[in-house]
Each structure stands twice: as structure tokens, then as C-alpha cells.
Amino acid sequence: MAAPLPLPALHATHAGIWIAGRGEGEPREASRGEAIARAAESPHIILNAPLVGQRLGYPDLSGLDILELFAFVHPARFAVPTVAGMARAVGLQPPESEAGAAGLLRSVAAALLDDLEKPDWKEREGAWTSSQSLARMGWTWAPLIASRLERPERGERMLFSRLKQWEEVADRPPPRTVVVDPVRARDRLRDLAGSRSELRAGQAAMAEEAASVFAPRRQKDAPNMLLAEAGTGIGKTLAYLAPASLWSEAAGGTVWVSTFTKALQRQLDAEGPRLVADPGERARRIVVRKGRENYLCLLNLEDALQGAFAGRAAILAQLVGRWAAYSKDGDMVGGDLPGWLPSLFRRAGATALTDRRGECVYAGCPHYRRCFIERAERAGREADIVIANHALVMINAARAREDAPQRIVFDEGHHLFDAADSTFAVTFGGQDAIEMRRWIVGPEGKSRGRRRGLSARLMDVASYDDEGASALDAAVEAARALPSDGWLQRIIEGSPFGPVEALLGEVRGMVYARAKAQDAGYGLETELAEPDGALVAAAIKAMEGLEALQKPLAALGRRLEAVLEDAPDWLDSQARARVEGAINGVSWRREIIAAWVALLARVGGSADPEFVDWLAIERVEGREYDVAIHRRWLDPTKPLASAVLKPAHGVLITSATLRGGDGSWDRAEARTGAAHLDSSVGRFEADSPFDYAGCSEVLIVTDVKPGDAAALAGAYARLIEAARGGTLGLFTAIQRLKTVHSRIADRLARAGLPLLAQHVDPIDAGTLVDIFRDDPRASLLGTDALRDGVDVPGESLRLVVMERVPWPRPTVLHGARRMAGGGSAYDDAVVRARLAQAFGRLIRREGDRGTFVILSAAMPSRLLSAFPTGVPIRRVPLDEAIAHVAATAAGTHLPAAAPEAVG
Known part of the structure; x- marks a missing residue:
């Protein structure tokens, strides 16, 4: 075992505070005041600075955080972020007491630093360059790391050149028409479970029944559909993977397995070795897909590494850069980036490293060929099994994406109603409007970062077309009427700027006039009924402003489509991909604005019985952060059935609680959208084997x-x-x-x-x-x-x-x-x-x-x-x-x- 690092360590829990001082012998208990004073005087080895700072009542606590060191030494490796978890991760025995934990922190740190000098350290490449950058930023671990890393004889390759590139391939042909034999499904299940495992009767029966989902569809808008309630312990995952894998192999098609939680996504991914033993082949045939906002954006990362981030956010960017080189798929939310890493930096900069704003320039990005998002999308088109989530499946189907799934397994099916409720909702509020403005106008005032407006992203394309350039300028000018920074304070003070802020001011006033007092943790709301004249007039003005924005965006979209049709000399494959991406982005925003216009038309008109509309002030612990008008489908499974279920050829919806605990199949059909299909729906149930x-x-x-x-x-x-x-x-x-x-x-x-x-x-x-x-x-x-x-x-x-x-x-x-x-x-x-x-x-x-x-x-x-x-x-x-x-x-x-x- 490595000798403990000769530095002080601090360990704080709800049970007390312990300090292992330099040269003080055994760790001892300390008061809160002493711990704060000592930590402020010199860096201590700690584990999870924000958590320890919370325990001490000293939120600005900093020091030598073991978790940050682990993220540098072993990026993309899982470890439980506790003293015991870190000890096991480096091969040490967990502590026997809280006092022992303080002393053990020094041994864990020593073991991690010793890993840097081991010849078989797998994450060596890029470490020296990253450590030099971190040293310039004043990262507390940098001097200790530098003493153990030798400068490479040859310069290290840049991070972005080390990332794997994806290659263009021909479109996959349509899946062949095949039938999955229920007996073969049972045999495949036996293979997946292993020869030593005894098949449960319910599991085998479910595999056979699920085979029917993959039969050829008999008529349009009539998918083969099965509702399956399989109690906990049945093993439903392997039960549906058995026929799904058989069909994908025989038909050459893709089965999408959709979950509601990231935990089940990870569990399904872990079942991969049962389906495909070879890791390389498995990576090709089984792919995890999420929304774009979950993945690291390499252009955002490059800007962060080059100085767009400052302070602690810059250190996070360096650690994320270390992770990116070793990540399986670049997934920052629920993937192999440790979930605890962004929280160490109080999430400073973490969200700015993903494409949450939809500003992707596609082929215009220098990292396009290495993009994690593009790689995942292309891998999904070629995969046998795509593990996704309910929201992504619904969004792809609703936008008529070319990769909208045809064969779908919805696990955690009892959440379909909630997922559809969120996906097909419309919200028009200050936060939504300001995001639209930023996407079109770009950074204003003192804002920093890579954010670019529509003009910056498309000017070189639009410059080839005068009409397109004019539409672009008109869209930017119209977007300036949307809320900007400080909008909420202005409407609170009664001095709104522009028609949308004026409308939100009227909404806020009506909510306070009509809403009942609620718990401080919740917002305030009132139904959109009998609006007064001021609100109606403000809604009309705001609607006119949105329509003024719709027109140039529509014209811009038409000009971009014309570029593809006319195909000028400069339109190579990368430029085409960029224009197609721009068309998708503009079309998406136009759809959002159209939904806003329809919602505002409701303010002065009659109610639509299909929808529920209301006004709200969003609050957190009594503090306002948004004012909005909301619209939800009364029954969100109607758009779910129309956009997702009917176009599919086969759908399996399964859960341990599909019938909601009351045994009602009618409820299950109502909550999953099956009730809105004209075709018959199969039903299957298997009770849990547990006593x-x-x-x-x-x-x-x-x-x-x-x-x-x-x-x-x-x-x-x-x-x-x-x-x-x-x-x-x-x-x-x-x-x-x-x-x-x-x-x-x-x-x-x-x-x-x-x-x-x-x-x-x-x-x-x-x-x-x-x-x-x-x-x-x-x-x-x-x-x-x-x-x-x-x-x-x-x-x-x-x-x-x-x-x-x-x-x-x-x-x-x-x-x-x-x-x-x-x-x-x-x-x-x-x-x-x-x-x-x-x-x-x-x-x-x-x-x-x-x-x-x-x-x-x-x-x-x-x-x-x-x-x-x-x-x-x-x-x-x-x-x-x-x-x-x-x-x-x-x-x-x-x-x-x-x-x-x-x-």
C-alpha cells in the first residue's frame, strides 16, 4: 500500500468533523470553527468539497478534492463518491470509522498519484498536456501531479485528433418481411439467460407472445400492438430482447427499446454482452441514443479550453476534456461521465458544454466528423437494437424524422402518459421567449461564450442569395421585440419592453388577482377563463409580433430549400449537411412559434375542449423565475397514438404496473394510447414469482x-x-x-x-x-x-x-x-x-x-x-x-x- 500523502485531511459528516493533520498522529475530532479556519489557511485533502462545505456551513470551501483527482487519473471510470467507494476503487480497505476515514483520504490520494507512474496506466495519453493547462489555472492538484508525470518525448496529439471519426455509409435498405417463430423466441431466450438458468414460465410465455409484435403489419395505421404487464422478477427485459434480436437479425432492421429512466437505460446497456459477446461487434449492433442536449459538444469544449471559461468552470472543462478522450459515447447525462463531477463545480459551465441551445452548425463545425451526436445518430441507423428514451422516440416521430422508429418496445410503459404530456405540451413564457431571441439574435451586451445568432451561423450561406439574406435580416430585427435580459424585473416594476413583455405583465397581474395561496415551494396559477380586456389586447399585440417573426423565418426556410434544389458548385456533402441542419432548425422554431400563436389566439377566443390552458407564475421557494401561459392536451395519448403508434409496424408496451395497481386493462389502454387505435390490441400478464x-x-x-x-x-x-x-x-x-x-x-x-x-x-x-x-x-x-x-x-x-x-x-x-x-x-x-x-x-x-x-x-x-x-x-x-x-x-x-x- 502506498504511504499516506503527507498533507492534512478533513472529513465532515452529520456525525462530526475529523482532521488528520500533518504530523499530528491519529485523526482527531475538531470543532466547526477550527475546521473552517484550518481549511482557509491551507489546502486539506477532502472528498466532495460542496458537500463538506455544506456540512461545515462554509459554502466557499476549497481544497484538494479526491474526486477531482480521480476524474483526472481515471476519466470515464465509475466509482462511488464516498470514502469507502474511493478506497475500493484504488484497492484499499474501506474505513472502519469516521475518524479512520479522515486518515484514509491521504492513502487514497497517494494511491491515485502512484497510478500516474505505473507503466500500465491506461489513461496516460493527454495527461501531461492537460496537467500543464490545469497548473496555469492554479488547480490545487497540479503540482503533485506534475512531480509524477514526465514530459513525453514526442508532443502529445491534440484531444480532437485523438477522437474517432465516423464515416459516411449508404442508407440501410428497408427491413425484410419476416415472421418471428414463438418457439425460436423461447429458444433464443434460453440462450440469453444461460444454460445454468431455469426459464421462468411467465418469462418464456412473454417471449413467445412478444414475437407477434414483429409480424408483418396487416394494414396502414394498425400496428401489431401488445400490452404486457410483467410483475417484478419475471425478467421481462430478456423476454422482449429475445424476439427483438431474432427479428433484427433476420430482417436487417432496427428495434428501438425505449425507457423512461436513465437507470433502466444503463441496465439494458449492461445486458448487451448476452446478445453480442464481442465488444467491437456489440458497439456496432447495440447503440444508446439520447437527445442532443445530453452529449458533449466538441465546439463548445474547444471554446472552453481556449479561454471562453474562467475560474472553476475552466478547470471543469479540462477534466471533461480528459473524459472525452476515453468516453464510450460522449454522453454527459447518465453516460460514463461521473454524475458527481459537474456538481463539484456547482454546475458552473457543465450545461454550456452541451448543445442545449440548438446552435449546432453541423458540417460547418471543424469537429463535425468526430461529433458524438452525429456519431450516435448514424450508429443508430445501422444498429440492431437502439436503447432510447420515451421523449426522443416521440420527438423523432412527431417531427417525421427519417429515423423515426418502426418497431418499438416501450419499457416502463406506465410512464407513456407523462412522457407524452411533456412532449406535446406548449409553454409560452419569458424563459422560452428569451431563448428564442438568443437563438436568432445571438449574444448581446456583455454576454460571453460561443453563442452565435442565426446571422453568424448562416451569413456565408445566405450571402449567395439576396432574398435569403434579406429574410435573415428581417428575422433578426423581428426577434428583437422578444424579451431580453432583465425582462422579469421590468414587468415586476411595471415597465415592460415590447409586446411580449407587456403580455407577460398582464398574465402576472391576473394570476396574482385570481390564484389561491399555495405552498411556498410551488408556483401560482389560474385557469385561462374570462380574461379581461387588457389581457386580450396584449395577447393580440404579442401575436402580431410573433407573426412578424414567422414570415421571415418561413422565407428563409424556402430559400435554404432552394439552395439544395439548385445545388450550386460549392454545395459539397458537408455543405449540404449544414444546410439541411439549418432547415431543420428553422422549421423547428417555426413550429414552436406557430404553437405560440395558436395559444395566444385562444386568449380572446373560445376554449378548445381538447386542451387545458392556464396562466402561471413559476416560483422556487417563493422566488419568481418565470411567467407563462401553458397548454396541455386533456388526453396527451391522442397525439401519441397519431404521431408514434399508428405509423409504427409493431409496438410492445410493458411494465410491472401497466394497469396502475387496480387490474384495469381499460386504464392501461387509455394511459398508453392503445384506446385510440382502430385495430385490436393484445394483452398479456404474468404475475411476479415472488412470495x-x-x-x-x-x-x-x-x-x-x-x-x-x-x-x-x-x-x-x-x-x-x-x-x-x-x-x-x-x-x-x-x-x-x-x-x-x-x-x-x-x-x-x-x-x-x-x-x-x-x-x-x-x-x-x-x-x-x-x-x-x-x-x-x-x-x-x-x-x-x-x-x-x-x-x-x-x-x-x-x-x-x-x-x-x-x-x-x-x-x-x-x-x-x-x-x-x-x-x-x-x-x-x-x-x-x-x-x-x-x-x-x-x-x-x-x-x-x-x-x-x-x-x-x-x-x-x-x-x-x-x-x-x-x-x-x-x-x-x-x-x-x-x-x-x-x-x-x-x-x-x-x-x-x-x-x-x-x-
């Missing part, structure tokens, strides 16, 4: 008073202590989560039970789940994002606690859907679905055991059908619930009263 009655129970606590924060926090603390950690706490309100965490985190930490919290800890949700999964004594508090898609099997999750019945929040949108969906019956269906999803976190693998607790005596018996058949459900006081949890944690069982009958 829920023997391995789980549901406890409804009857004596925790609603609204009593102290009682709620005390209940959580006692339950977590009884379970000895391993608890997932689910909240319906962020403020209550924060209140509970603040009251119990120190108490639990002193008992050796770490408490993690979404919306509290400066760590992304995915990384919080990684830490929770890694430590069986840890517990995690979260909201909706953790109610579904979290896969934590085994000892790390043995108790789920919900703080109350998860009733829908009474918004304008919910009110409209509730009225259309049957009133209280609609609410009940929503709650049953949420309960079923939350309970699904508890038992993930054979051998898991656990307890599900609801801290609300107001839990109606009619909703208990959300839980699996046979699960004991009991109403008990808190003390008895704690005794049950403790007995389960100890591996024993308490005698109990008869379970409640499900109403």
Missing part, C-alpha cells in the same frame, strides 16, 4: 398527527433506527423532506446511519442512489423521482416509508383531467398507481425482505388493492410498526393481528 405474502408487509401507522413536523421527523428517525438503515423515505412535498432531514440527520449519523437527501445534498439523484445502494446502513429521502425507476436489491433497501397518501396536487390541469376522468375515481386510480410503483422498490430480487410503511391514518381501504395480492396489510400505532420493522431487520417475526381486508 410477497411471506417476504413483505404493509403497515399503516395510525397515530402520527398530520401537520406535526416534530412527530413526522421522530417517526422517520425511529423507523430508520429500527431498520438499521436501508430505508427509502418518499415525500410528496420538498419542504417536508427538508424539514425532516434537518431534524434527524445528525441523530442518525451519530448512530452510524448516514442519511442522504434529494434536494438537500448537492449531489444528483442518480449518484445519491449509487451511494445508497453501496452502503447497507445508509438511508435516502426523496420525492417523485425516487418513487419509480430505482433498482436497489438486497440489504441496501429493506424499508420504504411514505409520509402520507400520495394524492395528486390540485392544479388546474389535474382538475380538468379529474373532471373528464370520473372525479374521485380518477384520483383513486392515480394514487393506486403511485402506491404500486413505490411498493415496487421494496422487493427486487429473490430473497429480498422488507416492510412498507405509510405514516397516515387517513389511508382509505379502497386503495389497498394497489399492493400485491396476499401481502399482509395492518393498521398499527407507531410503536408497533417500529417493533415489526426491528423484528424484520433482525430476521424474526412478531405475532400480529389479522391483516386488514382490502376494500
Whole structure:
């Protein structure tokens, strides 16, 4: 083992603060004041500076962050960002105590620095050049790294020259017409599962049934469609991959497998070796696809590396540059970039490294041939299996993209309604309008960075055509009437600039006049009904301004299309790709503006029964950040069925809770869009193989008073202590989560039970789940994002606690859907679905055991059908619930009263 680095180290948790000083012997406990003073005086080795700074109440804490060093030494490599996780990553034993963790930080740092001198260090190329740049920026690790890196005899290649280029290939021919034999699907499933695995009856039956999805379509707008509810533990992933892989091989076509969560995307990607053993072949045949905004933009990175970023953001850019050279696919959100890396820099600069603004210049970019986004799109066209997400599938289909999928498997299908609701929504607000202005006009005033307006991106193309240049100038001039920086303050002060800001000022006034007071954590809203004259007049003026912008954009689009048709001498393949990209970008913005115009026409007109429209002030903890008019489909599965399902040839929609916990196939068809198809839809169900009655129970606590924060926090603390950690706490309100965490985190930490919290800890949700999964004594508090898609099997999750019945929040949108969906019956269906999803976190693998607790005596018996058949459900006081949890944690069982009958 490497000798500990002779530098001081600082470790801080909710349990206390420990310092391992230079030459001070064993680590010792310190006060907050001493720790802050020492850290300010000289750099200490720490792990996760923002988190430690939060623990100390010193947000500006900086030092020698182990995580930054790990990101430099081993870019694109996964490690849990805890002392124990870092220790295992470098081959050391995790610490036995918090005090030991402080001392171990020095050994971890020494081991990482020693890796730099090992002859088999795989990430050597580019390290010396990057370290020199980081040294000039004053990065604290740079001197220690420089002492261990020798200057290469030959100069290192630039990052961008080391990246793999993609090649142009001919378009893939249409897939052949084939039929997948159900028996062959079962045989393929057996191959995928492995000879030592025994096929589950439900899994085999699902593979055979799913084969029908890949049969030739019988008529237009009538896809072969199957709804499949497969309980947890069935193994539905391999069940649908078996026929999907058979079809793709025989037909030479692509199957898109779509998920709602990044966690399932990673899980599906991990199944790749079962389908294709050879890594090179697997990379060609199985591709992960996401939206453009998820990938690193190399042009943005180049600008950042050349000085567009300053301070900590510049250091992040260098570390991202190190990662880019070793990344599998350049995915910055959920890919192999450590999720914790951007949070170390408080996200300074991270979003600016992706193409979130849609400013891509396509073939006009010097890195076009190495672009991660272009590579992923092209790889997806040639792949057998594309692993994507619901939003990307819907957007590609809605925009009639050439790679819109024809064979689709929607896993996590119970989220299709929500995904469609978001994808087909229209929002016209200050933030949306200012982004449109920036995309067209470009940087103004003192703004910095690579942002370029439409003129800068297209002037050389438009210069060949006077009419195109005139349209471009007119579009830029019209866009100047949209909101600009400082718009919100101007409308608050009553001095708006331009017709759109004037409209938003009227919207804000009406919301405050009509909205009911709500929790500080939420915004304010009111339905768009009976608008006053001032609002109608302002909407007409704003609509005229948007129409004035639409016309030159339409003219510009026509001129760009004419360039492709006339094909001048300078229009080579790269220039053609650039013009095509510009046409797509302009068309997309025109569609957005057209939707805004249609929404504003509604302000002074009659309501459309297909839509729900409302006015809102968006707030975070009481602070305003946007004012907007919203439009949602009353039933978003209508555009889903029209744009995605009907054009497809085969669709499989599957989930463990597809019917929402109430067993209704009608609900499943309504929530997935199947109800809007004229053709018949297949149904399949397979119950979970788990013995829920023997391995789980549901406890409804009857004596925790609603609204009593102290009682709620005390209940959580006692339950977590009884379970000895391993608890997932689910909240319906962020403020209550924060209140509970603040009251119990120190108490639990002193008992050796770490408490993690979404919306509290400066760590992304995915990384919080990684830490929770890694430590069986840890517990995690979260909201909706953790109610579904979290896969934590085994000892790390043995108790789920919900703080109350998860009733829908009474918004304008919910009110409209509730009225259309049957009133209280609609609410009940929503709650049953949420309960079923939350309970699904508890038992993930054979051998898991656990307890599900609801801290609300107001839990109606009619909703208990959300839980699996046979699960004991009991109403008990808190003390008895704690005794049950403790007995389960100890591996024993308490005698109990008869379970409640499900109403």
C-alpha cells in the first residue's frame, strides 16, 4: 500500500468533523470553527468539497478534492463518491470509522498519484498536456501531479485528433418481411439467460407472445400492438430482447427499446454482452441514443479550453476534456461521465458544454466528423437494437424524422402518459421567449461564450442569395421585440419592453388577482377563463409580433430549400449537411412559434375542449423565475397514438404496473394510447414469482398527527433506527423532506446511519442512489423521482416509508383531467398507481425482505388493492410498526393481528 500523502485531511459528516493533520498522529475530532479556519489557511485533502462545505456551513470551501483527482487519473471510470467507494476503487480497505476515514483520504490520494507512474496506466495519453493547462489555472492538484508525470518525448496529439471519426455509409435498405417463430423466441431466450438458468414460465410465455409484435403489419395505421404487464422478477427485459434480436437479425432492421429512466437505460446497456459477446461487434449492433442536449459538444469544449471559461468552470472543462478522450459515447447525462463531477463545480459551465441551445452548425463545425451526436445518430441507423428514451422516440416521430422508429418496445410503459404530456405540451413564457431571441439574435451586451445568432451561423450561406439574406435580416430585427435580459424585473416594476413583455405583465397581474395561496415551494396559477380586456389586447399585440417573426423565418426556410434544389458548385456533402441542419432548425422554431400563436389566439377566443390552458407564475421557494401561459392536451395519448403508434409496424408496451395497481386493462389502454387505435390490441400478464405474502408487509401507522413536523421527523428517525438503515423515505412535498432531514440527520449519523437527501445534498439523484445502494446502513429521502425507476436489491433497501397518501396536487390541469376522468375515481386510480410503483422498490430480487410503511391514518381501504395480492396489510400505532420493522431487520417475526381486508 502506498504511504499516506503527507498533507492534512478533513472529513465532515452529520456525525462530526475529523482532521488528520500533518504530523499530528491519529485523526482527531475538531470543532466547526477550527475546521473552517484550518481549511482557509491551507489546502486539506477532502472528498466532495460542496458537500463538506455544506456540512461545515462554509459554502466557499476549497481544497484538494479526491474526486477531482480521480476524474483526472481515471476519466470515464465509475466509482462511488464516498470514502469507502474511493478506497475500493484504488484497492484499499474501506474505513472502519469516521475518524479512520479522515486518515484514509491521504492513502487514497497517494494511491491515485502512484497510478500516474505505473507503466500500465491506461489513461496516460493527454495527461501531461492537460496537467500543464490545469497548473496555469492554479488547480490545487497540479503540482503533485506534475512531480509524477514526465514530459513525453514526442508532443502529445491534440484531444480532437485523438477522437474517432465516423464515416459516411449508404442508407440501410428497408427491413425484410419476416415472421418471428414463438418457439425460436423461447429458444433464443434460453440462450440469453444461460444454460445454468431455469426459464421462468411467465418469462418464456412473454417471449413467445412478444414475437407477434414483429409480424408483418396487416394494414396502414394498425400496428401489431401488445400490452404486457410483467410483475417484478419475471425478467421481462430478456423476454422482449429475445424476439427483438431474432427479428433484427433476420430482417436487417432496427428495434428501438425505449425507457423512461436513465437507470433502466444503463441496465439494458449492461445486458448487451448476452446478445453480442464481442465488444467491437456489440458497439456496432447495440447503440444508446439520447437527445442532443445530453452529449458533449466538441465546439463548445474547444471554446472552453481556449479561454471562453474562467475560474472553476475552466478547470471543469479540462477534466471533461480528459473524459472525452476515453468516453464510450460522449454522453454527459447518465453516460460514463461521473454524475458527481459537474456538481463539484456547482454546475458552473457543465450545461454550456452541451448543445442545449440548438446552435449546432453541423458540417460547418471543424469537429463535425468526430461529433458524438452525429456519431450516435448514424450508429443508430445501422444498429440492431437502439436503447432510447420515451421523449426522443416521440420527438423523432412527431417531427417525421427519417429515423423515426418502426418497431418499438416501450419499457416502463406506465410512464407513456407523462412522457407524452411533456412532449406535446406548449409553454409560452419569458424563459422560452428569451431563448428564442438568443437563438436568432445571438449574444448581446456583455454576454460571453460561443453563442452565435442565426446571422453568424448562416451569413456565408445566405450571402449567395439576396432574398435569403434579406429574410435573415428581417428575422433578426423581428426577434428583437422578444424579451431580453432583465425582462422579469421590468414587468415586476411595471415597465415592460415590447409586446411580449407587456403580455407577460398582464398574465402576472391576473394570476396574482385570481390564484389561491399555495405552498411556498410551488408556483401560482389560474385557469385561462374570462380574461379581461387588457389581457386580450396584449395577447393580440404579442401575436402580431410573433407573426412578424414567422414570415421571415418561413422565407428563409424556402430559400435554404432552394439552395439544395439548385445545388450550386460549392454545395459539397458537408455543405449540404449544414444546410439541411439549418432547415431543420428553422422549421423547428417555426413550429414552436406557430404553437405560440395558436395559444395566444385562444386568449380572446373560445376554449378548445381538447386542451387545458392556464396562466402561471413559476416560483422556487417563493422566488419568481418565470411567467407563462401553458397548454396541455386533456388526453396527451391522442397525439401519441397519431404521431408514434399508428405509423409504427409493431409496438410492445410493458411494465410491472401497466394497469396502475387496480387490474384495469381499460386504464392501461387509455394511459398508453392503445384506446385510440382502430385495430385490436393484445394483452398479456404474468404475475411476479415472488412470495410477497411471506417476504413483505404493509403497515399503516395510525397515530402520527398530520401537520406535526416534530412527530413526522421522530417517526422517520425511529423507523430508520429500527431498520438499521436501508430505508427509502418518499415525500410528496420538498419542504417536508427538508424539514425532516434537518431534524434527524445528525441523530442518525451519530448512530452510524448516514442519511442522504434529494434536494438537500448537492449531489444528483442518480449518484445519491449509487451511494445508497453501496452502503447497507445508509438511508435516502426523496420525492417523485425516487418513487419509480430505482433498482436497489438486497440489504441496501429493506424499508420504504411514505409520509402520507400520495394524492395528486390540485392544479388546474389535474382538475380538468379529474373532471373528464370520473372525479374521485380518477384520483383513486392515480394514487393506486403511485402506491404500486413505490411498493415496487421494496422487493427486487429473490430473497429480498422488507416492510412498507405509510405514516397516515387517513389511508382509505379502497386503495389497498394497489399492493400485491396476499401481502399482509395492518393498521398499527407507531410503536408497533417500529417493533415489526426491528423484528424484520433482525430476521424474526412478531405475532400480529389479522391483516386488514382490502376494500
